[in-house]
Amino acid sequence: MSGNRLLLTYSEEPTLALEVLAAAHAIASKASFKVGAITIKPSEEWVKELSAYGADTIYTIEDSTQEVKSIDAQLDAVIAVIEQTKPEAVLIGGSKRGRELAPRLAAKLGSGCAADCIAFDVDSEGRILSTRMVYGGASNSVLAAKVKPFICSVRPKTFEKLQRDDSRTADVVSIKARIGEPRVKIVDIIRAEKGAVNLRNSPVIVTAGRGVKKKEDLAIVEELAKTLGGVLGGTRPLVEDLKWLPKERQVGLSGETVKPNLYIAVGVSGQIHHIVGMKDSRVIVAINTDEKAPIFQVCDYGIVGDLYQVVPELTRALKTLLNKP
Amino acid sequence: MDIIVCFKQVVEETEIRVDREGGRLIFEGVPTKISDDDKNAIEEAVRLKQKHGGTVIGLTLGTIESRKQVREALAMGCDRAYLILDNEAKGHDTYRTAKILAEAIKKIGKFDLILCGSASTDNLAGQVGPMLGEILGIPQLTYVKKIEVDGGRVKCERSLDEETEVCEAQYPALITVTREINEPKVPTLMQVMAASKKPLVEWAVKDILPDTPSTVEVVRMEIPRITRKRIIFKEKPAEAAQKLVEAIKKEGVI
Numbered sequence: 001m002s003g004n005r006l007l008l009t010y011s012e013e014p015t016l017a018l019e020v021l022a023a024a025h026a027i028a029s030k031a032s033f034k035v036g037a038i039t040i041k042p043s044e045e046w047v048k049e050l051s052a053y054g055a056d057t058i059y060t061i062e063d064s065t066q067e068v069k070s071i072d073a074q075l076d077a078v079i080a081v082i083e084q085t086k087p088e089a090v091l092i093g094g095s096k097r098g099r100e101l102a103p104r105l106a107a108k109l110g111s112g113c114a115a116d117c118i119a120f121d122v123d124s125e126g127r128i129l130s131t132r133m134v135y136g137g138a139s140n141s142v143l144a145a146k147v148k149p150f151i152c153s154v155r156p157k158t159f160e161k162l163q164r165d166d167s168r169t170a171d172v173v174s175i176k177a178r179i180g181e182p183r184v185k186i187v188d189i190i191r192a193e194k195g196a197v198n199l200r201n202s203p204v205i206v207t208a209g210r211g212v213k214k215k216e217d218l219a220i221v222e223e224l225a226k227t228l229g230g231v232l233g234g235t236r237p238l239v240e241d242l243k244w245l246p247k248e249r250q251v252g253l254s255g256e257t258v259k260p261n262l263y264i265a266v267g268v269s270g271q272i273h274h275i276v277g278m279k280d281s282r283v284i285v286a287i288n289t290d291e292k293a294p295i296f297q298v299c300d301y302g303i304v305g306d307l308y309q310v311v312p313e314l315t316r317a318l319k320t321l322l323n324k325p
Numbered sequence: 326m327d328i329i330v331c332f333k334q335v336v337e338e339t340e341i342r343v344d345r346e347g348g349r350l351i352f353e354g355v356p357t358k359i360s361d362d363d364k365n366a367i368e369e370a371v372r373l374k375q376k377h378g379g380t381v382i383g384l385t386l387g388t389i390e391s392r393k394q395v396r397e398a399l400a401m402g403c404d405r406a407y408l409i410l411d412n413e414a415k416g417h418d419t420y421r422t423a424k425i426l427a428e429a430i431k432k433i434g435k436f437d438l439i440l441c442g443s444a445s446t447d448n449l450a451g452q453v454g455p456m457l458g459e460i461l462g463i464p465q466l467t468y469v470k471k472i473e474v475d476g477g478r479v480k481c482e483r484s485l486d487e488e489t490e491v492c493e494a495q496y497p498a499l500i501t502v503t504r505e506i507n508e509p510k511v512p513t514l515m516q517v518m519a520a521s522k523k524p525l526v527e528w529a530v531k532d533i534l535p536d537t538p539s540t541v542e543v544v545r546m547e548i549p550r551i552t553r554k555r556i557i558f559k560e561k562p563a564e565a566a567q568k569l570v571e572a573i574k575k576e577g578v579i
Contacts, residue, residue, distance in 0.1 A: 069490070072464075096485040100467040103452035106420060107459035112541040113420065115450035129544055134417075134448055136338040138350055140547040141417065147540045156486075183464040187480070188491040204578075228579060240504060253449075262578040271339050279551055283578045285569065291559075297345070300554040301572050303565045313566035318579070321570055 005031075006085055008149075009055070010038040010078055010101075011093025012068055014046070016154075018161035020093045021054040023120060023154045025162060030122035033088070037170075038081050040068045051170035054162045058172045059085070063179070069189070071100050072182035078105060080177030087149045089128050091117075094153035102153040112145025116155045137253050137276030157200075157257060197231050197248055204230025204262045207251050207278070210237050211267015211288060211307050215244045220308070221266050224315045227324060228262065235274050252277035267307045270295025287311065326379035326474060329433060330370040330440045331426055331457070332363035332398060334391040335447040348548045359394045362442025364401070366502050368509040369472060370440050371402030377474055380404045382433060386411050386425055386530070399520035400512035406523070407433065411530040417448065420540045423456035428534045430461065438479065439499040443468050451501070458499035466492060470505040 007024040011017040017037065024035045037055035039046060041062060050058050061077040068074070078101070082090060092102040094116050106113030118140075119131040127144045130152045134141045144150075199205060206225035208218055222232040234245035236252050251258055252274040263281035267288060268274060275298055278284065286299035287310050296302045303310050318324075334357050342351040359367070370381045383398040383406035385391055395406045409429055430436065439458070444451030451467075458465030470489075471482040474496075483490040484503050512520070530537065556572065558565040573579050 096468045096483070099451050100455045100465070103419065103450075103455040104459040104465075106452075106540070107423060107456035110420070110538065110540065113452055113456075114541065115452055123544070131547070132450075134546075135336075135341055135350060136446070136449070138338070138341050138343050138548070140549060142544045142547065143417070143541050144544050145540065146542055147538075184466055184492050184494045186490060186492045190489045190491070192487050192489065262573060262576075272341065272343065273338065275551070279549075283573060283576045284553060285573065291557075294343075296555065296557060298551045298553055300556065300576075301569055302555070302557040303562075303569055304557060304559045305562050305565060309562040310566060313562045314569065317563075317566045317570045321574065322579070 005033050006036055006087040007033050008036045008038060008059075008081060008085065008087040008090045010090070011095065011098055012040075012074060013093055013095050014049075016093030016095055016098070016156055017050070018053045019156065019159045020091045020154050021050070022159040022162050023091050023117070025054050026159065027089070027120045027122060027128055031126060036085065036087070038078055040074070040077050047170075047172060051168050052164045052166050054168070055170045058170045059175050060172060061177050061179075062174055063176060069097070069186060070182040070184065071097055071104070072184055073179050074101050075104055075108070076179040077177045079108060081175050082109070082149060084175060089148070089150040089152060092151065092153045094155050098153050102151050106151040109149070109151070111147040111149055111151060112143070113151045114143045115153050117152045118155050118158050133253070133276065136271070136273040138272040199231060199233055199249060199251065199256045199258050202231045203260050204228040205233045205251070205258055205260045206230055206264040206266060207233035207235060207268055208238060208266050209235040209268030212238070215242070217308070218244060220311050224264070224266070224311050224318070227315050227318045227322070230260070230262070233258070235268055265295050265299070266311060268295050269293045270298060326373060326377040326437045327382070327435060328370040328373060328379065328438045328440060329382045329384055329430060329436045330366050330398075330403065331384050331453070332367060332394070332442065333360045333385060333445045334358070334387045334394045335360045335445055338446050343548060345548065345551070350548070357390065357394065359397060360442055360445040360447070362444060362446075362502060362504055364442075364509045365504055365506050366440040366442050367398050367401050367403065368507045369502055372507065373438070373472065373474060374402070379437070382406065384426065384429060384433070385409070386422055388412060392525070395525055396520050397512070399523045399525070400517045401509065402516070404523065405525070407526045407528060409528045409530055409533055417543050418539050418541060419450055419452035420456055421537045423453050423460055425530060425534050425537060426453070426457050427460040429528065432533065437496050441499065441501045443501040443503050454499060454501035461499070463497050463499055464494035465499040465501075466494060467501045469500050469502050472500060472506070
């Protein structure tokens with residue numbers, strides 16, 4: 001058995017499909033597994049991509065007349081491959097669609113399911129273990145399936161796709177699937193307007209928290225960000241509750257996960273939900289009036305003081321140093 | 326329009342403290358609440374009822390302590406509620422939860438819509454809704470930020486990663502909602518008082534589904550380790566700012 005155990009991967013989104021292949025290889029590096037990729041009506045180029053990025057076998061669903069974005073259709077396709085290949089685990093890209101698909105698969109099969117996984121391992125008994133965050137990231141939970149296949153959705157932007165290797169040649173297997181008429185009909189898809197900011201690409205992020213008393217006062221914090229050539233971010237209360245800043249600027253578990261060179265938290269108490277989104281930054285700075293605020297536990301440098309005094313002083317000192325007007 | 330709305334009692338995750346040295350979470354004194362998205366689900370169910378008539382039934386799986394949240398759901402506008410008492414803390418076992426809810430829903434009877442939050446604020450799995458829809462074999466629309474009901478069909482806007490999907494389905498259907506869908510109203514004193522007179526039915530989990538399947542097991546919990554320099558300046562603002570600038574310059578990040 002052990003030589004032939006199979007891990008299936010699937011995502012309707014190309015970037016995520018390659019990340020999920022990398023996640024499967026994280027498991028395959030610990031024990032002997034074959035890695036399969038499921039794809040619906042792929043182009044020839046896409047089959048080559050999947051092969052170059054780690055698929056040993058590619059299962060193609062050719063006879064789908066349905067829109068690939070329909071989860072009802074994806075469910076039928078993935079179930080067909082599972083039934084014919086009997087995998088140990090099925091890793092699904094954790095896009096919102098994937099986060100619906102994975103539990104539906106598990107419910108249909110009556111098997112174990114873990115959502116939004118950030119790490120994988122294999123224990124001494126050969127069981128696949130998946131790690132996921134709970135309690136807003138305060139703790140990680142390591143899960144194993146009691147009923148297989150273990151269905152796991154993989155948190156996006158967590159696994160780096162493998163190095164491209166064009167010498168790899170995957171077997172291609174065509175699978176017949178009976179794909180029914182989707183019961184949920186997609187009427188329209190509206191691409192979100194790309195916000196002007198991209199937190200994840202910024203080398204410096206200065207984030208405002210509840211310590212900022214009025215929306216207008218965000219200007220003080222943004223001035224500091226601009227001086228450093230960075231961008232302004234916000235915590236969940238500022239974005240979701242007060243709506244002072246758009247969603248694309250939110251740092252934290254339900255917002256963006258960022259790793260800038262320099263992260264400055266201004267008036268941020270340091271709730272776990274927030275820390276999860278910025279803990280891998282290279283240097284973390286905190287400014288807060290409350291010496292006991294949890295943010296000071298996770299920072300490299302901190303200033304205990306009123307942000308309304310400290311931030312303008314900091315901006316001034318930086319301008320002098322960087323020779324900016 | 327008859328709506329069943331499922332909600333969960335959770336701990337206030339923003340008040341959980343981490344004992345990093347001891348490698349554990351501190352739950353003592355942490356209050357409980359209705360999970361954030363579930364509150365939006367209750368609010369939306371009540372709004373749909375106001376527009377289209379019908380009833381709103383609250384449903385939860387919890388403990389005796391969950392009565393407080395059930396009363397809150399009734400105060401928010403549910404007409405009646407069902408609390409399935411379950412003393413085994415198996416919140417991680419979403420399939421088990423979905424199976425129990427599905428059986429309870431069959432017992433409650435006819436419905437047009439089931440509303441759920443898209444994910445609970447403690448476990449964040451977002452699995453119970455989709456599993457419940459699948460077990461009941463009804464169409465489902467997840468991560469919904471807008472619902473319109475029109476002649477036997479629901480039309481929804483789904484809030485996906487970088488797009489909004491407009492989709493529709495015939496009901497009975499299951500919908501999971503996000504926090505964007507509405508702003509839950511705080512019940513008035515009158516509503517709170519009226520809630521205590523509304524019917525609350527309690528069932529034991531064994532009477533719903535005696536042999537509840539478990540499909541996953543928690544092998545262990547881990548507290549992520551964070552090690553940082555933690556150099557804190559407590560000087561006057563100008564002086565502290567100067568010291569900080571020097572420190573981050575040395576780090577080579579400016």
